Amino acid sequence: MRGIVTIDGPSASGKSSVARRVAEALGVPYLSSGLLYRAAAFLALRAGVDPGDEAGLLGLLRRFQVRLVPGRENRVLADGEDLTPFLHTLEVDRVVSEVARLPGVRAWVNQRLKEVPPPFVAEGRDMGTAVFPQAPHKFYLTARPEVRAKRRAKERPQAYEATLQDLLRRDEKDRAKAPPPPTPFSWTPATSPWKRWWPGSWSA
DSSP states (O other): OTTEEEEEOSTTSSHHHHHHHHHHHHTOOEEEHHHHHHHHHHHHHHHTOOTTOHHHHHHHHHHTTOEEEOBSSOEEEETTEEOGGGSSSHHHHHHHHHHHTOHHHHHHHHHHHHTSOSSEEEESTTIIIIIOTTOSEEEEOBOOHHHHHHHHHTTSSSOHHHHHHHHHHHHHHHHHHOOOOOOTTOBOOBSSSOOOOOTTOOOO
């Protein structure tokens, strides 16, 4: 697992921005697992498949041969079609957590990521625990919900209060899925003016 840096954290905590900068500084690609989950959500919405239908989603992912193209900017292709411009919408935001909770979809995403040869910087949920547990460099980014909502509201055609409520609902769904992912060997920097200690990790 040499040559792998993982960056975990909740939605809008700054994972993608930090991963891009770290990867650029190291001169390596970065991988965005979130784009693969978003691609699954988008394809479900477009095909009229229930986002909770695991078999239906896996069928779509296989039929369209969805794959991640890593680099300075990640892209997701489905049968050669670039889905990337359609993946950061309010509609996708509202169903991607439901898609990401499906064990079969998570296993499919994790396998796609493991097929990429290092070195790289991988960002997304469970990167340092389930996907690359032996990675030598692990980070977990966090921030207050209010700070995260302000960031996300700048990227979406939605008011701050509505964005905050969406983030809080997504956090609740994620907490129901699994506990926070920091490990005893991870650093946990906060990307807002707020400090908190996690067991076995450091928050700045």
